[in-house]
Amino acid sequence: MSEIKELYAEELSLLNRIQRYGKEQLKENPERIDKVTLLLLYRVFSNLYSTLLLTASALKKREISFFQLPIGIILRCAFTDCIFAIYLQRLNKEQAIEELNLRTIEYANSLLERREVYRDQVKSTVSGFDDSFINHMWELTIEDHFLHLLTFDESKKDIEVTKQSKTQLHKAGFSKSKSTGTKEQMDFLAKYEDVASLTTRLYHYYKYFSQYEHFSENGQGDVLVSANDEGNDNVHFPSAIRALSEAVDEIIKEREK
DSSP states (O other): OHHHHHHHHHHHHHHHHHHHHHHHTTTOOOOHHHHHHHHHHHHHHHHHHHHHHHHHHHHHHTOSTTTHHHHHHHHHHHHHHHHHHHHHHHSOHHHHHHHHHHHHHHHHHHHTTOHHHHHHHHHHHOSSOOHHHHHHHHHHHHHHHHGGGSEEETTSSSOEEEOOOHHHHHHTTOSOSSOOOHHHHHHHHTTOHHHHHHHHHHHHHHHHHHGGGSOOTTOSSOTTSOTTSTTOSOOOHHHHHHHHHHHHHHHHHHHTO
């Protein structure tokens, strides 16, 4: 129970710090990189608030074992966002803009694989629309917001919106064909002495909680721990939040330069 209480206190402290900082930025009109890092802090805040609610439930139930799986999966995302924010701040402006543009294109490309989700949403809220009409509305929605990030397959009888290819990206002047992964970001940051230790620590937590995404019959995290032990893991959750806190401090420090 003492660890759960400590976890709750660490989460609450970091949430309050991010919230205070966010309120101070409301009247600003930041440039794109600064705006993105602020959005990443908002994502950290949102995810951390969810873990706080789960921690509160763990306190009420007086156990962590049932709640550690969702907490770990959520924290994985928070660590990824922090590493990416620090990475963006260390790139030169041209590299950072290309990275963001690639991610936006990848997001637009991925939307083309979500038609079924959109169709279910429409059918669940409105009756009387057939699949062909819903598909048409889907394409119009895609075109309105992401047309410049996609392309057309003119070989089809009915021309369809399709993904941008690697060849198209290179022709458009991109130096890469896909965005940088978390491991690559950590390797890049390793050359900066002032953040190398921090980002390595963040990456290790990210990899640790990545175990939670992959099912194993032996456990959700460190399989060396007996499944009969309370918590079934070797991770100290309050320490994980303190690592996040250090990352948030670094992101804020760089934004204020």
